[in-house]
Amino acid sequence: MGTERGTRMFGASGRKAARREEDCRDGGTGPIGTPRGFALLPWLLLGMGAISNVVKGETPNPWIGVAGLLAFNSLYVTLVFRAFDRRARESAATRWCLVALGLVTFALAVAYGGNWLLFFPLVGLATGAVVRGRRLGPALFVVTATATAVAVYQEGWDAVGVVYGTLVSGTVTAAILALSETVKELRDTRQELARAAVDQERLRFSRDLHDLLGHTLSVIVVKSEAARRVAPRDMDAALAQVRDIESVGRQALTEIREAVTGYREASLAAELDRARGALTAAGIEPVVRQSGPPLPPQAAALLGWVVRESATNVIRHSGAALCEIEVRSSAERVHLVITDDGGGVGSTPPGSGLTGLTERLAAAGGTLDSGPAPGRGFRVTAELPVEPADRGEESR
Structure with missing residues (x-):
């Protein structure tokens, strides 16, 4: 009964794990504490200064600025949601989206400077979300070096905050997502260990039951046959065999209880x-x-x-x-x-x-x-x- 209950418990946890995995894939409804696509969208507010420049007419060729904003936002949103689906994150299309995001940011920053430089930290954030493993370091270096060159060219050393923000946004995002994935792997491992424990308990119980009942029933059958053979000529000997059968049955009940609780040792x-x-x-x-x-x-x-x-x-x-x-x-x-x-x-x-x-x-x-x-x-x-x-x- 304990094994069956454990199987049911594992089945429920397995269904919950499947729901969590689906939630993480759609990027919208993961469990509490798990980063997801929507968590990275508020950082788009860093672009409000550039939008204000376009609205106030402070940007030359505003239609180019509007097109650049639309392209940047579309690419950024696409990347942050694809970052939480492993297959999508590792696809060539995602890498090309990241390259396109970097080129759009580079073009806007060189053309306009000022508030438009704040898109570089967003590129760093997207890089930290999409690129994993050994490729992350070189990718962040390229993004940060580009941000440094453009920021110094446009604003001089006063734009050091943009460079710092680009580097920190990428590294912190990558660290948080790596930690989140580690936690998820630990949860999956815990569920797998629970399933293995249930299987091991089921195997232990089946072995013990086979060993206990096989031996006990064989002894009962043998002693019953002996009692039947000697009963016509020696009732005392037959009664002795019957007493042995009763003793074996009681011992079997005790051993089965011990086997169920897992404390029995032969x-x-x-x-x-x-x-x-x-x-x-x-x-x-x-x-x-x-x-x-x-x-x-x-x-x-x-x-x-x-x-x-x-x-x-x-x-x-x-x-x-x-x-x-x-x-x-x-x-x-x-x-x-x-x-x-x-x-x-x-x-x-x-x-x-x-x-x-x-x-x-x-x-x-x-x-x-x-x-x-x-x-x-x-x-x-x-x-x-x-x-x-x-x-x-x-x-x-």
Whole structure:
């Protein structure tokens, strides 16, 4: 149920992310705090002085000035809106629009000077919005150098503010947009991590459920068959099997609750005892050998899962009379070998249990191999690196 709820939550966040992406593309309705095309339009007010000159008739050839204003405004608006769509921003048309904006500004500033020089900071702003990466530095240098030459030519060193404004508008705009894109990437990464967490939880839950129920139901079936066989001649033995079934069922309920909450860890010693009892009830003689120093909790838990799954497969598939389980540990590695003398069938082709265990052991730096044993039967071999016990306790 927790996994399903997580999937629904991720689905909702995914739809919100899609809406945000569409909003950023149209340049008009991004989330709060995200720069967009409309945020760069008020800077056109820097051109009010030039418009005032045209209206008051202070500009020679006013029709040329009006045409220049229309061309500049059209190109600027086009650029700032295209800056927020990555494909449009990186297209050749956008680069040509930026070049055209620079040429129009250069022509107007050379022709009229004065307030018309204030269009250079707008060119710097458009450059910072459109050009990204390594090309930004050379582009801003060209724009600033051009603004410096024209401003000094028209106004002398009194126009240093225009040069400063051109450089700052480009660099600040580029920095803000780069920060905005970084924030967006972090949001996307967070959503991707949420989806990966949900998928990982779903995988964990399916593995645990398979391992738990597969083993438990096999034991219940075996003990039920044993109770049915002995009931006509030994009611006490049949009742003992029924009590075992009740105990296994209660234990299964506890383990399922623990699996749902994610706190369950298989114990190797407990799983060896359960495997011994389940194999005996199924008429299979268990031989368990264990040698070496005690194992850290993580390695013991992983090998406990292997014992549980392998014993279940022996009971369900092998038709064996003997099953040997051997655990050999050293200071560096631990080996687990489970062999039966059945028909050479364990779980073929490998089911989700063995596949999931192989992935778990691989994640811990170990290996799991399974297949027919030499001569007769089936063999499962697991190998894990052994961490120091104190390190395992610290990690817990």
